[in-house]
Structures are given as structure tokens and as C-alpha cells.
Amino acid sequence: MNLDFSNPEPRDGARASFSARPIMQKTLKTSIGCTGVGLHSGSRVALKLHPAPADTGIIFRRIDLVGGGREIPARWCNVTDSRLCTVIADEHGVSVTTVEHLMAALYGMGIDNAVVEVNGPEVPAMDGSAWPFMFLMECAGLAELQVTRKAFRIRKSKSFTNGAKRVSLVPTQSDLRIDFEIDFRAAAIGRQHCSFSISAETFKSEISRARTFGLLSEVTALREAGLARGGSLENAIVVDGDRILNDDGLRHADEFVRHKVLDAIGDLYLCGHPIIGHFSGHCSSHGDTARLMRQVLADPSCWELVEVGDNMSESARVDSQPFAALA
Template structure:
């Protein structure tokens, strides 16, 4: 690439005050309390298991499970796990929050209505405040791609400063089928296009999931359930393409575990939590594929000239 892209490094942001909610875990079925708290600039997003007194940084390298959700685990305490972090991570990223403490008194974030909208509502109620530090950002310098059969996820250099995302899904259920969405991810677009899209499942899979100990707290109040051509929820869909919108919401939350905003393009086909996490691991494993925002990248691409600074997520 020629030189480097100028990136608008906006300020870090945190909450003005603490705010919380109570709900049920989608997979555990347990009642759980969540509190969002302000944090000092540079803290990043940190999850705290208040019942265990253990903190877990919201980082891609702390992801331990991607079966139907993204779950984090503490580095030195494998019993300390927090599952279904993707929706609250998407809400924090979508509203520009870079530093916050997320307290949870159980092994899973409450599912609420199955989307990120309730978390956005909590953040709006608490208010946000700018911090006197530049928000971290990562430039994608080279294409990075991971695959699983026909499914793939990739990050590409940005055509211009910012982050664009495009995703295609393809399900046999005719109520879902093949859907595609391409979107520039901005706070306004996140709120308008993604935040209220709910998680979904196929009716035929529910018994199998529950037999495996999953979806114990699932219901028509927190998930869209599809049976062939039918949507079983009494209120129907919020949007005709709610399914691909939710999958893109998940991608925003999963990629927020980079610990910094990305300047680049995400392209996915039938990708999910596992591929999203593998994509971040592949990106940061290749030191020639990324640079901190503001780093001047040689036009000849000789990345050995780059400083050996670690990614914000690895700090």
C-alpha cells in the first residue's frame, strides 16, 4: 500500500455512571446480574466475575469457547468463564466505549431480548464521557483470511479510513435462506441497522441443544425461532433480513475483542464466532499484516521497519 491511511483517532470514552440489569443466561438458564461501570482511560474493556472476584480482559486471546456464543476465560483460572459476551461487546464498540468494567455475578452475560439494543439503552441511560487519551486503532495492511470448508472470514486493507463489513449467510430454512448485508460500521449505522437484530435458531435444533446443556434459558422472548418457512415468534421479525443483521452484529462484537477499532474491511461468508476469533488470531500472528494507527508504513511494504509495538489487545 502507498504510505499509510490517515485515521481519525477519536478520544477514548467511558461511562458517566454505573448502570445495571438482571436477566437470564441464554445457555445456562441462570438468573444473572450485570453492571456496567466507568473505567480509567487505558483500562480497556474488562469483565469481572463478582461471584469469584476474578477479572478477565476482553481480548481475543482469552476466548476459550465459540459454541453458539463467544466465551472468555481467565488466564490463570480456567474455572472463571464468562459466556455470551458478543452482544454487550458489540454495544460497547458500537457506542464508542473503549474503557469499562463489566461486572457479572455468574458464568454468562444475560441475553435480555437477544440483541444488543438493551445494552445500548443502558449505555445511553448512563451517559458517556470522553477521556483525555486517543482511542486505539489498528490498520489492516495485508489481507488475512481463515476458512472452514465453504465458510470464510477475511480482513482487507481499508479503501479509506474506517471500518466496512460485508457478510453473507446461507441457511436451508426457507424463512432465512441466503441473505447479504454490506455496511460501513459507524455509531449511527450500528444503532440504526444492527443493534436490535436478535439471535436466532432452528426449531429442529432446540432439543439437541438442550440435551447438550445449551439454550437452557432460550425462549421466544429472547430468540427468533424458525421452523422451515415459518417464524414462530408471535411478533414476527423486526426486519426481513434480521438474520444476517444479527450475524453481522455478532461479528462486530467478536472483532471488538481486538482491543482496538479496526481500520479495514471485513468480509465473511457463513462465518460465525469461531471463524471471527480465528481471524483475529491470524491477524495478530502476522506482524506484517497490521500496524497501530498513526504508524507510517513503508510504501514498499518492508514491514521489518515497523516498530515492535504490541497490539493494544496484547498490551
């Protein structure tokens, strides 16, 4: 689709409403990498981020397997497990685990296209937040591509209730808004609520450094089940009743609920585009977000792809997109 943005004259249909300056897709300026330990596998993993052409999206590539270069697009259609973290896999069962914090960092940086190479089954946990990944991306720098950015705009409300857990997505004029509420019996967490309009600045200053967390009692049970093997006070907040076991305490008084916002952003980015909509989560988990997104994607009247400008309320609808690839 070619739009002449220099022409202020209205043209046909939805395209005519797009008077804002277009925002172009972005990728990394250069490749950059790090190593770390997988939160659940406990194995050491090298991660490398590479630039990618426009309309590639985010693609994970396992380079440790025979034949090499097994690629898994970071899309909802490839999500195979959402119980403890988000897992994507290809049709042969080759998977990458715990993609959500890196996906949140890519969202926060406004990166539309990148190839994420890993030499193991899990993204390294780093410090349990999105911050180390953002730092890497900032070191690599960003490059603008010559294709307009597209957003996934919610047109109709959808919600999903699972006992006391609730998630919903409703239309907004512009940007992604997230409300989240959690209520834990552990006194150190308790009831927390937050609400953010997710801009690049808000993500970086308010969300990106919030770490994953676990209850000491659950960590023991997870370890016995062969999970959380790489979890430590270096990459997670660990709570025991009213105590926080990390010597240096919390980064925000409500770091727990902010991390839930970070998780939601990473998961939502599996739709392949920034979202224009209002997400609310009440005591919900990765699995509830996954259920909601499957409902949204299954209903074509619920969403549309739009080209975005610097005033995101004035966006042009994109026609004839390959929607089936998203479902």
C-alpha cells in the same frame, strides 16, 4: 506518546500525517446495571457496567466467586471457546460466556474503556440483540477521557476458509466495513446478504436490534445437551422450516444476516480497539472469525495500532505498543 495537535507543522515520520482533530477515548459517565437470564446457562445474572480510566480497555469481572473480583480482559488471548458463542476465561478457567452482543454494543457506542461486572458465568441475553445494552449505556451517558483513541488498522489481507465457510479481513482507508452472506436450508431464512459501513449511526439504526436466532430442531438438541436453557421467544427468533414462531415476527426482513454482522462486530472488538478494515463473512461462525483473528494477530505485518482523528484516513501510527498482550 504526547502529540501537540494544536501545531499544524509536520514533524517526524507517521505522526506528521496526522492533521485531523484527534478523537478521544470514551468511557461511561456513571455505573449502571440490569438483570436478565443467560441464553445457555438459563441462570439469572446481574450485570453492572462501570466507568474505567483511559487505556483500560474492556474488562469483565466475576464477582460471584470466592475472593471476588476475578478479572478477564476482553481480548482474543482470553477466548477459550467459540463454538456456539464467544467465551473468555482467565488462566484459572474462570469464564464469562456470550460476551459478543455486549461487546458489539460497546463498539457501537464508541466506548473504549469499561468494567463489566457479572455475578454469574454468562452475560444476560436480554432480548437477544445489542439494543438493551445500548439503551443502558445511553442512560448512563458517555464521558470523554484525555487520551487519544487508538484503532486496529488492517495493513495486509488475510482470509480463512473452512469448507463452504469463508472469512477475510482486507485493508480499507477508514472505518470498519462488514459484508456478510448466509445460506440456510430453512425457507424462513434462506439466502441473505448485507453490507454496511459501521458508523455509530449505522450500528444503532441498522444492526443493534437484530436478534440471535435458532432452528427449532437445533434448540431441542441443544437443550438435551444442557445448552440454550435460557433461550426463549423472548430472547431469540425461533425458526421452523418456513415459519417464524415469534408472534411479533421480524424487526428487519433480513434480521438473521444483520445479527451475523452484530456477532462479527462484537467478536472483532476483542482485538481491543475499533478496526479499520473490511471484514467479509460467508456462512461463517464465531469459530471462523476466531481462527481468522488468531492468524491476523500472529502476523505483525498484518496490522498496526494508529491514533485516530475525525478523518480516520489520516491517522498517526502508534509506536512501541505492547503488541504481545494481544496475541
